[in-house]
Structure formats: C-alpha cells, structure tokens
Amino acid sequence: MLRPRTAEDTARLVREAAARASAGDTPHAPLHPVSTGRNWGLGSASPVHDGTALLDLSALDRIREIDTDRGYAVVEPGVTQGALAERLADSPRVLNLTGASQHTSIIGNMLERGVGLRRGRAEDLAGLELVLADGTTARTGWWPDPAQGTVVQPHGRGPSLNHLFTQSSLAVVTAAVVRLLPRPETVRVLPMTFPESALDRAVDLLREWTAQELVPATTKIYDPLAARVYGVHDRYLAHLCLTGAPDLVELRALLLHRRATATGSPFSPAPGSAADRYVHRAYTGLPDPDDTLFLRKTGHCAHCLDAARGLLMFLPLVPFRGQAVRRAAEMVRSSLQGRTAPPGITMNVLDADTVDHVVTFGFPPEDPAAVADAHRTLDRLHTAFAAEGLHPYRPDVDHPLAPHGPLHRRLAEALDPDGVFARGRF
Ligand SMILES: Cc1cc2nc3c(=O)[nH]c(=O)nc-3n(C[C@H](O)[C@H](O)[C@H](O)COP(=O)(O)OP(=O)(O)OC[C@H]3O[C@@H](n4cnc5c(N)ncnc54)[C@H](O)[C@@H]3O)c2cc1C
Known part of the structure; x- marks a missing residue:
C-alpha cells in the first residue's frame, strides 16, 4: 500500500x-x-x-x-x-x-x-x-x-x-x-406510499409526473424492505423532492397532494416521519456529523462497515416503466440462492426514461456458506438482467466490464502502454 x-x-x-x-x-x-x-x-x-x-x-x-x-x-x-x-x-x-x-x-x-x-x-x-x-x-x-x-x-x-x-x-x-x-430557498420532501399490488400503476404515474415536470427527476422509490429504514412497513415508499421558491414549492406540493389523493390513485401521503429532518437535511446538502441515515441503513459506522458486514450491490439501469420495474423485482426474487435474505431495492429516478436500481444484500462474512450463497446470487442477477439487456451502470470487482472496443484500446495503449495502472473494473 x-x-x-x-x-x-x-x-x-x-x-x-x-x-x-x-x-x-x-x-x-x-x-x-x-x-x-x-x-x-x-x-x-x-x-x-x-x-x-x-x-x-x-x-x-x-x-x-x-x-x-x-x-x-x-x-x-x-x-x-x-x-x-x-x-x-x-x-x-x-x-x-x-x-x-x-x-x-x-x-x-x-x-x-x-x-x-x-x-x-x-x-x-x-x-x-x-x-x-x-x-x-x-x-x-x-x-x-x-x-x-x-x-x-x-x-x-x-x-x-x-x-x-x-x-x-x-x-x-x-x-x-x-x-x-x-442553495434552494425551500426544500420539501413529500413521502408517499403505495401497495405492492399497485407497483406498475404507481411507477407509470411517477414517470408521467416526471416527464411533465410536476416533479424533478430526483424521486427515490424504496421497495417494502428498503422502506423499513424510514419506518414504513409492507408498502413501497417514494420520496418526491421539491426545491426552489417557497410559493412554487407550496403550489407543487398542493397539486401533488391533490393528484395523490384523487379517486383511483395508488398513492397515500405518508406521515412526516417517513421523510424526517435527516432526509430533508440530506437533500438540502447540509452536513450530518453523526451520519444518521447511513447508520440507519447499514447498522454500522463508515469506519467499521467493511469488517462488520458482508455487503454486495447490483446496480442495473431499468426503463422507467411500471412493467419493467415489476419485472426487475421478480428477477431479483428469483435470483436468490441458498440462504441469501431478500435484498432491499432502492430506485433512483435519473430522468423520464431511466430509473437505476440499487439492489443491496448483506451476509454474515464469518459464514463461508452464506458468503458463497450471496456471491452466487450476485452472479445470477448479472446473468438474468443481462439476458434482458439490462446492465449495471457500475460494475463490481467480480464482474469487471468486458474488453472495450478498438478506440478504447488505442487510447489505453497510447496513455498507458506499459500497464502502470491496474486495469480494474473498467
Ligand atoms: C448505505 C449506502 C448508500 C449508498 N448510497 C450511494 C448513493 O446514493 N450514490 C452512490 O453513487 N453511491 C452510493 N453508495 C455506494 C458507495 O459507498 C459510494 O459510491 C462511495 O462514494 C464510493 O466510495 P469512495 O467515495 O470511497 O470512492 P473510492 O472507493 O475511493 O473510489 C471509487 C473508484 O474510483 C476510482 N478512483 C477513486 N479515486 C481515484 C483517483 N484519485 N484516481 C483515479 N481513480 C480513482 C477507483 O476505481 C475506485 O475503485 C452507497 C453505499 C451504501 C453502503
């Protein structure tokens, strides 16, 4: 080192x-x-x-x-x-x-x-x-x-x-x-929940709201496992973040509330505790010396996580469509191997067409069988998603990118002909 x-x-x-x-x-x-x-x-x-x-x-x-x-x-x-x-x-x-x-x-x-x-x-x-x-x-x-x-x-x-x-x-x-x-004058995160049975409809509505600029392309959607961190159980949770001039934020929040509570809407506004002050602080760019949200998500501090817990992530880009998001959730479930516990899935809206998925699963690092099951699950995820053309936007050390095309190779040979830098995941 x-x-x-x-x-x-x-x-x-x-x-x-x-x-x-x-x-x-x-x-x-x-x-x-x-x-x-x-x-x-x-x-x-x-x-x-x-x-x-x-x-x-x-x-x-x-x-x-x-x-x-x-x-x-x-x-x-x-x-x-x-x-x-x-x-x-x-x-x-x-x-x-x-x-x-x-x-x-x-x-x-x-x-x-x-x-x-x-x-x-x-x-x-x-x-x-x-x-x-x-x-x-x-x-x-x-x-x-x-x-x-x-x-x-x-x-x-x-x-x-x-x-x-x-x-x-x-x-x-x-x-x-x-x-x-x-710095925005106001930041307001609206928490909304919906049941698993309404996943397709809720995602399609969120997509429409994003495409028509009712909400910016910063919404996060948590599946029922990931939503537990925010005190929501057995339902999906969406954090819709509104920023800007106070009157504009107020108007947009009113509009969204009206749409979310309209007859036939899959959404229910969630209590403020589902997007508490730590969530607001994070969107506002304010520091949190106690790393509160991170501790809630992982149960460990940044300095101890690597030693305390096995953690794998799979990060595919998925079309921002209800059917595609449902299919992704099914593929995650059917990829589980052995005793790997179902992972939490956090979805980040990137634009009106794309929602990246963060599939996170933990395992006890001291149990070799659990370690092997978790890694087999990760392999299965890569295979299953790749078969449908859905690739991770960032690879992990066990699944580095396939060799690049001729132009990439020429650039690499020109810049580092002797291999001074390890080729790594990219
Ligand atoms: C609970 C949880 C939540 C997370 N949330 C997010 C999230 O919201 N968004 C997100 O993007 N990630 C998230 N992550 C993943 C990850 O922790 C972060 O992406 C983190 O920022 C990456 O680690 P790092 O900043 O220490 O980068 P490093 O590990 O230092 O660097 C990452 C890579 O960049 C390259 N690199 C780094 N520095 C250099 C350099 N100086 N010169 C050349 N190459 C370099 C290397 O390939 C290196 O492997 C989350 C993880 C957890 C556990």
Whole structure:
C-alpha cells in the first residue's frame, strides 16, 4: 500500500512505478488508485486482480479553493462529502450529496459516475488534475483562472476530456473542480406510499409526473424492505423532492397532494416521519456529523462497515416503466440462492426514461456458506438482467466490464502502454 500526502508525492510514486514497468524484466505491481476506498458493495478498496499496489489517496485531503459566487470548489481525493458540506453550511451554495456515508470521497464517487440526491455526480464534475502513466501531470475540463473570472464550463473548449478519466483506469486524479448548486430557498420532501399490488400503476404515474415536470427527476422509490429504514412497513415508499421558491414549492406540493389523493390513485401521503429532518437535511446538502441515515441503513459506522458486514450491490439501469420495474423485482426474487435474505431495492429516478436500481444484500462474512450463497446470487442477477439487456451502470470487482472496443484500446495503449495502472473494473 502506498499512501502519498501530496500531488507531487503521487507523481513521484507513479514515475517510480513507470520506471519499473518499462524496465520490463521483473514483474511490477500495477497501481490501483482509490480516494477513500469506501466503494461498498462493489469491492470497497479491493482491486480486481491480486498483485497490485493500492495507491491510497485519502491523505490528500485539502479543500484548495471554494468560490460560492461562481459555484465551484477545488478538492483533493481525500476530501469527503461531509467535510465540504460542512464548509458550505452557511453559504449560498450546496454540494449535491449522495445517500452514502458523509465519510465517502467526492472525487471517488464522481469518478464512479455515482448518483447524488440532486443529480448524477458526473454532472458535478468540471475539471480534473491528473498524473498520467509516465508520471507527468495534466488538466482536463475547466479550471479557475486567477487572472479572469471565467464562467464554469465543464466541457472546456475543443475535445472534451473529463470523462475519458471517469469509469476508467487511465490516470490518477489528484484534484478536481466540483460544481456547487445554488442553495434552494425551500426544500420539501413529500413521502408517499403505495401497495405492492399497485407497483406498475404507481411507477407509470411517477414517470408521467416526471416527464411533465410536476416533479424533478430526483424521486427515490424504496421497495417494502428498503422502506423499513424510514419506518414504513409492507408498502413501497417514494420520496418526491421539491426545491426552489417557497410559493412554487407550496403550489407543487398542493397539486401533488391533490393528484395523490384523487379517486383511483395508488398513492397515500405518508406521515412526516417517513421523510424526517435527516432526509430533508440530506437533500438540502447540509452536513450530518453523526451520519444518521447511513447508520440507519447499514447498522454500522463508515469506519467499521467493511469488517462488520458482508455487503454486495447490483446496480442495473431499468426503463422507467411500471412493467419493467415489476419485472426487475421478480428477477431479483428469483435470483436468490441458498440462504441469501431478500435484498432491499432502492430506485433512483435519473430522468423520464431511466430509473437505476440499487439492489443491496448483506451476509454474515464469518459464514463461508452464506458468503458463497450471496456471491452466487450476485452472479445470477448479472446473468438474468443481462439476458434482458439490462446492465449495471457500475460494475463490481467480480464482474469487471468486458474488453472495450478498438478506440478504447488505442487510447489505453497510447496513455498507458506499459500497464502502470491496474486495469480494474473498467
Ligand atoms: C448505505 C449506502 C448508500 C449508498 N448510497 C450511494 C448513493 O446514493 N450514490 C452512490 O453513487 N453511491 C452510493 N453508495 C455506494 C458507495 O459507498 C459510494 O459510491 C462511495 O462514494 C464510493 O466510495 P469512495 O467515495 O470511497 O470512492 P473510492 O472507493 O475511493 O473510489 C471509487 C473508484 O474510483 C476510482 N478512483 C477513486 N479515486 C481515484 C483517483 N484519485 N484516481 C483515479 N481513480 C480513482 C477507483 O476505481 C475506485 O475503485 C452507497 C453505499 C451504501 C453502503
């Protein structure tokens, strides 16, 4: 394990690895970079193959700059979402938090193209500072210019390179420009429940409301197992988040209430406890030093989860259609192997056409039979969903992506011909 403290240290370590790799006579350990390594359910900090050197960047933890006027922060890999949210607490800007722990890395999650509560994390990325495989440094996208107050423009000018380095193993990221959202005047999360028997109809209605902009594309839907975290039993729960000017939020909430309680609607408004102040704080981008929601979801703190509990995740993209969501739930049920307990499913609406599914199942790590059952279940999920053309948007260490096409290969050969970086899941 290598643990640099600065971007310069990191470049030196990469140069040393590059020298070993190009010498070619002795086997070298390719570098596997992680930011905080809390990629739970997909392998955490583990590499895909043995024999790699873990490049742990968590000690690069400086917030280099915050500009709440133009709406960006420059952060290093070890900066956690809790740390930046804390710094922004009284400012006119907010960070797009994810539902993971406050102790996860902003850069790690953006490089995964993770899902935030307000939008996909890929949309938060404006610029990257990189160490390439030969140890040289480079920048992509947009970076602040001290001499000019230019507008944040993530694609930069000319060919847009940021996303060559997300879900990729072609460089080490030592800093990034993260876009910050304007702080909304009001945030209101409406909890609504519906029975399993109305799944198709409820999902189709939510889709219609999203397509017609009655609600933004940020709704989360919890199946009856996942909904227990919010005190809802035996029903699906949806969190509909409204943000913006207070009168607009009020009007939209009224409209939604009217539609949800109309004759024939599958929805019932749920009590406020089903979207309590911690849920509101998360959507508002406010820090929670106690990691309350994460503790409720996992039963463990961020520092103990890996040792305490086996956890696997399967993250397929599913059409935002009632029938497709029902079919996905059936496939999850029929994929269970041995004693694997039924998983909770959280669905994140990404747009009017797509809802990503987070299928999470735990197992006791000390019981080899339970471990084997859980991994067989994960294999079955991959096979069953792939047969219907539904692929995970992020792979896990046991199911890395199949080899890429010729253009990807040419880029990889040009950028890292000696295999300084471990090829990993991507
Ligand atoms: C209860 C629970 C809720 C969750 N909710 C969410 C959620 O709402 N949204 C979501 O997206 N995820 C969620 N997750 C999954 C996961 O915990 C997060 O995605 C987490 O942010 C990833 O871990 P990390 O930030 O430590 O990134 P890391 O593990 O450090 O990095 C992830 C990957 O990115 C690459 N990488 C990281 N840093 C670098 C670097 N500096 N240079 C080059 N490559 C790098 C590596 O491939 C690495 O494996 C949840 C997990 C749990 C258990």
